[in-house]
Amino acid sequence: MIWLRRIRYALWGAVGIAGFLAMAIMLGWWTVDGPGARAIRNAAPASITEIGGPFTMTDQRGRTITDQDIRGKPTMMFFGFTSCPDVCPTTLSDMTGWLEALGPASEKINAVFVSVDPERDTVEQMARYLSLFDPRILGLTGTPAQLEQMARNYRFYYRRVPLDGGGYTMDHTAMVYLLDRDGRFTSTIDYHENRQTALPKLRRLLGAGSAG
16 A cells, blocks of 8 residues: 555655664764774874974963973973863863872973964963963964964864854864973874873873983
8 A cells, every 4th residue: 555655665764864873973983082083093194203393372471482481391282262162171171180180290291272263362362261270271372374383383283164144163183282391292182082091191291201
């Protein structure tokens, strides 16, 4: 009967949609938190020896900061913006927790937040925003040209994304870079990475001597 065929087609359609959604969810996990994320990171064209170098920016107190100012201590460095709805406050909260968990050793590591939105992230805005987190976190902002130079040297990604109805948001690299005492890239802490793996990475970074 026609009505039986319609029911059968509807059921097959529902099964097909459910299968598609399951595949989409699995693909999302695979590329964000699963093995695909590691494959994507491992396929990055830049050698780790090419990550890092000179920069000149301004901190939340209005001081000029260069790459030389963070030398001598290991550094955890995150790239984001103060209007970010989730990734940035979550990561900065994580950094605050890591510093607390490290105890006295936290004085031997730099924590740096670099704005990828210099148009809105003025010195004053950076100061207001970072007052919500550990006061040891150094906030850096600068001119578009200064940010572009830093992005080239540190191989991080950022892009302005227009929003419907006006305004914009920023797409950006969402991992924390770990640099040694000489400012050389060593590894990362991924967004969503749990405390049980993040803290040992920081302790190893603190314990590693300069290779120079």
